[in-house]
Amino acid sequence: MAVFADLKRDKKFNSILFLRCSAVSLALGAAWILLSDAETICSGIQSGMSICVEVVIPSLFPFMVFTTFLTLSGLADIISRTVSPVTRYLFRLPRQAGAAVLMSFIGGFPVGGRMTAKLIQNKSVSPEDGQRMLCFCINAGPSFILTAVGVQMFGNQFIGIMMLCAHILASCTVGLLSSFGKPVPPKKPNSRVSVKIPFIQALIQAVIDSANGMMILCSFIILFSGVTAWLEPIVMRFGENARLSLGILEVTKGCLQSSAFPGLVGELTAVFLLSFSGLSVIAQVLAGFTAEGLSIQPVKVILWRIVNGICAVGWYFAIRAFLGKFFLKAEPVFLRISQQRPSLASRPMTLPLTFCLIAVCAITILTAENSFSSSAK
Numbered sequence: 001m002a003v004f005a006d007l008k009r010d011k012k013f014n015s016i017l018f019l020r021c022s023a024v025s026l027a028l029g030a031a032w033i034l035l036s037d038a039e040t041i042c043s044g045i046q047s048g049m050s051i052c053v054e055v056v057i058p059s060l061f062p063f064m065v066f067t068t069f070l071t072l073s074g075l076a077d078i079i080s081r082t083v084s085p086v087t088r089y090l091f092r093l094p095r096q097a098g099a100a101v102l103m104s105f106i107g108g109f110p111v112g113g114r115m116t117a118k119l120i121q122n123k124s125v126s127p128e129d130g131q132r133m134l135c136f137c138i139n140a141g142p143s144f145i146l147t148a149v150g151v152q153m154f155g156n157q158f159i160g161i162m163m164l165c166a167h168i169l170a171s172c173t174v175g176l177l178s179s180f181g182k183p184v185p186p187k188k189p190n191s192r193v194s195v196k197i198p199f200i201q202a203l204i205q206a207v208i209d210s211a212n213g214m215m216i217l218c219s220f221i222i223l224f225s226g227v228t229a230w231l232e233p234i235v236m237r238f239g240e241n242a243r244l245s246l247g248i249l250e251v252t253k254g255c256l257q258s259s260a261f262p263g264l265v266g267e268l269t270a271v272f273l274l275s276f277s278g279l280s281v282i283a284q285v286l287a288g289f290t291a292e293g294l295s296i297q298p299v300k301v302i303l304w305r306i307v308n309g310i311c312a313v314g315w316y317f318a319i320r321a322f323l324g325k326f327f328l329k330a331e332p333v334f335l336r337i338s339q340q341r342p343s344l345a346s347r348p349m350t351l352p353l354t355f356c357l358i359a360v361c362a363i364t365i366l367t368a369e370n371s372f373s374s375s376a377k
Contacts, residue, residue, distance in 0.1 A: 044229020048222035051252065056221060057214060059143065063107040064114060064210035065203075070099060071118040073202035088187070090172075092179035095187070096124040097133060101175075104137035105168060108144060109251075109277055110217055112137035113285035117292045131296060135304035136175040138285055140167060140251075140274050148252075149270060153259035158327045162319050163271055170275050170312035174304060216291065217284045224250045224280040244269050251278035264320070268313050275312035276305045 070076040080087065080098030087098040100119055104112025116137055120130040142164055150160015197205070228249050235242045244261070247254015251273050258270040282301060289296045 041226045044226040048225025052218040065206050069206035091175045092182035094185045108141035109281045132178045135178045136171040166312045166316035169315045173311045174308045216287045220284045247273040250280045271312045271316040272309040276309035
C-alpha cells in the first residue's frame, strides 16, 4: 500500500511540475515574441484600439447601459412578458429570458451574453438555462451586418440583408435544437426572481457595470488584434487563402478578409464567421460570466457556435439560391453603392437598428405606464 501511495504522490508531483514548466515556457515564449516582433504587434494593438474608440464604444456602450438598466430595474420583465409565448414554447426557456433573447438580436455580440449573466446572477433563470441561452444569444447586431459587412465590405446592400436573415434563422434553428426534449416552463414567474431596485440606483449601477464590461470587451479586442497582426505574416506563407483562418480569432477582420474573395466563397465564409462570432467575442462573453462569479462550460459554447455557423451557411446558401438571381444582378440599387467604400470607422447606428430600439422602448414605456396605473388604482 505504501508503494502505491508513493507512486500516486510522485504522479501528482510530476503533473504539477509539468503544468508549471509549461506555464513558464509559455510566458518566456510570449516575452520573446513581444521583444522580437514588437513593431508588428504594436501596429495590431493600435488597430484594435482604433476599432474600440471609433466603432465599438460608440455603438455598444449605450446598448450595454440600456440592457443592464432593463435587467436591474425589472423593466426587462415587462418585455419578457410580451414575448413570453415565443420564449416558452419555441425555445423552452422561462418567461424572464424573453428580453435577453430579443435584445441579443438587436444589440450586438456581447449584449445577449451580459443579459444572460445578469439573469443567472439574479436567479431569474437557472445556470442550465443560461448555458443553453449562450448557444443562440450571441448574435451580431443588424447595423454591423447590414452596414459594415454588407455595404462597406461587400459593397452590396442585398448581400447584407441575406446575411442578416441567415444569421437570425441560424440562431433560431440552434435555439430549437438546444430545446429539443425540454419541457415547457411554467407560465408563472420563477419564485427565485430577485427584488427590483429603484430606477435611479439601477441607472447608476448600469453605467458602472457597463463601463467595467466595456473595459473587458475592449481589452480582448486589443489583445486579439495584436495576436492576429503577429500571426498574419506566418499564415500568409501557406497562401493567400490561409488568411481566412484568422477570422476564427476576430470576426471583424475575418469578414473584411472574406470580402476580398469574389463570389460565393467569400460570402459563405463571412456568414460562418458572423454566426461563429470568433474566439475574441466568445472570450469576452466568458470573461463577463467570470466577472460575475459564474461558471460556464467554454467547450460547449464553442461547439454550439460552430453549429450556429454551419446552420448560417446552409440558410444563406438556400436564400441566395432562391433570391440571388432576382436581386444580385439589379442595377443600380443593390449593386456596389460606390467605388470608394466608406471607412469601417463610420458610425454603425443605422435606420433599422434605430427603429428596433424605438420599438423596444415604446413597448417598455407603454406597458410600464399601464402597470403603474393599475397599481395606483
